[in-house]
Amino acid sequence: FTKPTIDANTWEDLEDALLKADFGPDVTDSVVTDLRAKVDRFKTTDPKDLQRMLRETMEERLSRLDTTLHLSERPAIVLVVGVNGVGKTTTIGKFAKFLATYGRTVVIGAADTFRAAAVEQVATWAERAGAAIVRPQHEGQDPASVAFQTIEYAKLHGTEIVVIDTAGRLQTKGGLMDELGKIRRVIEKQAPVAEVLLVLDATTGQNGLAQAEAFIQHAGVTGLVLTKLDGSAKAGFVLAVQEKTGIPIKLIGQGEGINDLTGFTPHVFAQNLVG
Amino acid sequence: MATFGNLSDRLAETFKNLRTKGKLSPADVDATVREIRRALLDADVALEVVKDFTGKVRERALGDEVNKALNPAQQVVQIVNEELVAILGGEARRIQFAKKPPTVIMLAGLQGAGKTTLAGKLAKWLAKDNHTPLLVAADLQRPNAVNQLQVVAGQAGVAVFAPEPGNGTGNPVKVAKDSIKFAIDKQYDVVIVDTAGRLGVDADMMKQASDIRKAVDPDEVLFVIDAMIGQDAVATAKAFQDGVDFTGVVLTKLDGDARGGAALSVASVTGRPIIFASTGESLDDFEPFYPDRMASRILDL
Ligand SMILES: Nc1nc2c(ncn2[C@@H]2O[C@H](COP(=O)(O)OP(=O)(O)OP(=O)(O)O)[C@@H](O)[C@H]2O)c(=O)[nH]1
Ligand SMILES: Nc1nc2c(ncn2[C@@H]2O[C@H](COP(=O)(O)OP(=O)(O)OP(=O)(O)O)[C@@H](O)[C@H]2O)c(=O)[nH]1
Ligand SMILES: [K+]
Ligand SMILES: [Mg+2]
Ligand SMILES: [Mg+2]
Numbered sequence: 001f002t003k004p005t006i007d008a009n010t011w012e013d014l015e016d017a018l019l020k021a022d023f024g025p026d027v028t029d030s031v032v033t034d035l036r037a038k039v040d041r042f043k044t045t046d047p048k049d050l051q052r053m054l055r056e057t058m059e060e061r062l063s064r065l066d067t068t069l070h071l072s073e074r075p076a077i078v079l080v081v082g083v084n085g086v087g088k089t090t091t092i093g094k095f096a097k098f099l100a101t102y103g104r105t106v107v108i109g110a111a112d113t114f115r116a117a118a119v120e121q122v123a124t125w126a127e128r129a130g131a132a133i134v135r136p137q138h139e140g141q142d143p144a145s146v147a148f149q150t151i152e153y154a155k156l157h158g159t160e161i162v163v164i165d166t167a168g169r170l171q172t173k174g175g176l177m178d179e180l181g182k183i184r185r186v187i188e189k190q191a192p193v194a195e196v197l198l199v200l201d202a203t204t205g206q207n208g209l210a211q212a213e214a215f216i217q218h219a220g221v222t223g224l225v226l227t228k229l230d231g232s233a234k235a236g237f238v239l240a241v242q243e244k245t246g247i248p249i250k251l252i253g254q255g256e257g258i259n260d261l262t263g264f265t266p267h268v269f270a271q272n273l274v275g
Numbered sequence: 276m277a278t279f280g281n282l283s284d285r286l287a288e289t290f291k292n293l294r295t296k297g298k299l300s301p302a303d304v305d306a307t308v309r310e311i312r313r314a315l316l317d318a319d320v321a322l323e324v325v326k327d328f329t330g331k332v333r334e335r336a337l338g339d340e341v342n343k344a345l346n347p348a349q350q351v352v353q354i355v356n357e358e359l360v361a362i363l364g365g366e367a368r369r370i371q372f373a374k375k376p377p378t379v380i381m382l383a384g385l386q387g388a389g390k391t392t393l394a395g396k397l398a399k400w401l402a403k404d405n406h407t408p409l410l411v412a413a414d415l416q417r418p419n420a421v422n423q424l425q426v427v428a429g430q431a432g433v434a435v436f437a438p439e440p441g442n443g444t445g446n447p448v449k450v451a452k453d454s455i456k457f458a459i460d461k462q463y464d465v466v467i468v469d470t471a472g473r474l475g476v477d478a479d480m481m482k483q484a485s486d487i488r489k490a491v492d493p494d495e496v497l498f499v500i501d502a503m504i505g506q507d508a509v510a511t512a513k514a515f516q517d518g519v520d521f522t523g524v525v526l527t528k529l530d531g532d533a534r535g536g537a538a539l540s541v542a543s544v545t546g547r548p549i550i551f552a553s554t555g556e557s558l559d560d561f562e563p564f565y566p567d568r569m570a571s572r573i574l575d576l
Contacts, residue, residue, distance in 0.1 A: 016322060022505040025316045084528060084556070085387025085501065093418075115556070116391075116426035117419045124418040124442060170531040203385060205319030205505020207533040228386065231474040232514075233507035256386070256416070 084168030093125025109150030171214030386472030395427035475514025
């Protein structure tokens with residue numbers, strides 16, 4: 001955006017920037033069309049105005065949804081889901097610490113009974129966060145029963161918040177997606193689910209939308225967590241996710257440390273997205 | 276992915292239109308190239324690679340080989356396919372074994388890409404071929420990465436070198452270095468070094484990877500990358516090439532429905548061949564990478 005007036009190059013640069021930030025061709029077209037209309041309407045010629053308008057458009061589009069977590073039930077049950085390796089377990093560690101700072105008591109359910117050393121990993125995070133943990137009683141235990149026992153624990157001990165870790169699964173695996181539905185149903189026999197958080201990796205491209213749609217269908221997602229925003233990926237795909245699904249981003253992960261988790265601020269995110 | 280249509284669908288649609296006509300006008304070529312561009316972008320191929328690719332296809336599509344072809348549309352399909360295979364590496368390449376054992380294979384990549392799982396897959400596959408692999412726990416960062424590698428080694432039925440507990444304790448460069456001596460003493464013929472996930476923008480961690488590389492002098496450095504990655508594939512691949520340099524690429528999570536545009540991006544930007552495809556969570560879900568199959572998978576021809 002260093003050129004003095006808006007010309008064909010400015011528009012091409014804008015399009016390139018959006019595509020490189022993973023907005024995808026459809027959203028890029030719609031954003032560019034929007035901005036062309038605005039530039040015409042306001043008879044703007046300064047590329048700086050264009051950039052400001054872009055940031056405002058983004059911020060406005062990202063601000064439409066309610067980004068607050070709803071954790072008023074007792075216990076408040078939070079189920080964490082997503083594809084393999086996106087950062088579910090790490091997010092749970094950070095989230096437990098985040099809740100503990102607000103004086104909440106937390107128990108984590110180690111319901112990833114599948115992946116190698118997943119239980120040990122989440123146990124390390126529970127210890128770091130000062131949270132309790134309920135582990136499977138035997139190897140390969142049904143994850144739904146671990147979730148069930150975690151809620152029993154919370155009820156018995158008066159623990160305020162229950163966070164359930166689940167094994168990573170690709171959204172195309174029918175059997176594994178059905179298993180999520182089962183975990184949810186088993187939980188709901190005891191208490192309502194407060195939040196189902198879908199963890200999305202910022203490095204993901206257009207597949208993020210397919211992930212969101214499938215997890216919404218099978219697990220009833222209520223909020224998105226965007227991880228690995230400390231890298232060079234911009235995560236522009238979440239705009240399409242938000243607009244097509246109406247599910248808000250509720251948490252942002254920006255590192256591997258226990259404090260690297262924040263709430264979602266449209267202003268900051270838009271700034272990071274478009275400069 | 277039915278909601279927005281994949282690369283194969285889009286190209287099939289474009290080519291169907293072309294097949295109904297006899298000759299290709301420059302306008303036809305433009306329209307096709309636009310469709311290909313859009314399809315590649317939807318498949319997460321990096322923009323600079325898309326530009327490069329469509330430039331080449333356009334040039335060839337406007338040339339004599341197409342005009343003189345009996346079926347110009349078919350000829351364009353052919354060109355797209357050829358160019359894809361060329362970028363993806365032509366012939367399949369195999370692991371390079373050291374003349375004098377042990378062969379050292381180092382794994383590197385972003386967090387969560389599938390390195391540790393791959394270590395187990397490689398080990399199991401090599402063991403079946405009468406090799407005696409040793410897995411090295413040089414990720415001392417991620418919580419319980421060492422336990423994970425031990426479990427994976429158990430599943431693969433191979434040995435593991437894990438002198439440090441990890442979780443922030445121990446020096447990964449030293450572990451890597453010591454593993455080579457250990458392997459020579461105990462006569463393991465392949466050493467597979469698992470490393471911590473790291474971001475391309477993390478200078479300290481890239482330096483650590485480079486130090487591990489220097490310490491073990493590997494025969495292969497495999498860059499492990501998730502097939503779901505988007506436009507960031509280019510920046511990340513360049514950062515790993517500059518930071519550690521790698522000799523080959525492994526594309527993971529190909530069992531999903533991501534089109535895997537990263538394959539094109541990484542191969543094109545780094546010139547390094549993709550050697551293996553990882554296709555699931557179990558240790559047998561792993562196969563050599565065939566460029567022609569990947570091109571066909573992308574194009575659905
Ligand atoms: N840089 C960075 N790394 C992260 C972040 N969140 C998680 N990670 C790393 O990503 C890797 C995978 O994290 P996990 O929490 O194990 O991911 P997961 O979704 O639980 O993985 P599975 O259970 O195997 O599906 C680990 O190396 C984490 O340290 C983040 O916000 N930034
Ligand atoms: N579906 C599928 N999952 C895979 C594949 N490869 C690895 N995974 C899963 O992806 C997640 C991350 O795998 P890891 O092997 O722990 O990845 P990593 O690169 O070692 O992760 P860090 O050490 O945290 O950087 C785990 O849940 C694996 O089971 C694959 O090809 N397909
Ligand atoms: K990933
Ligand atoms: Mg996990
Ligand atoms: Mg690992």
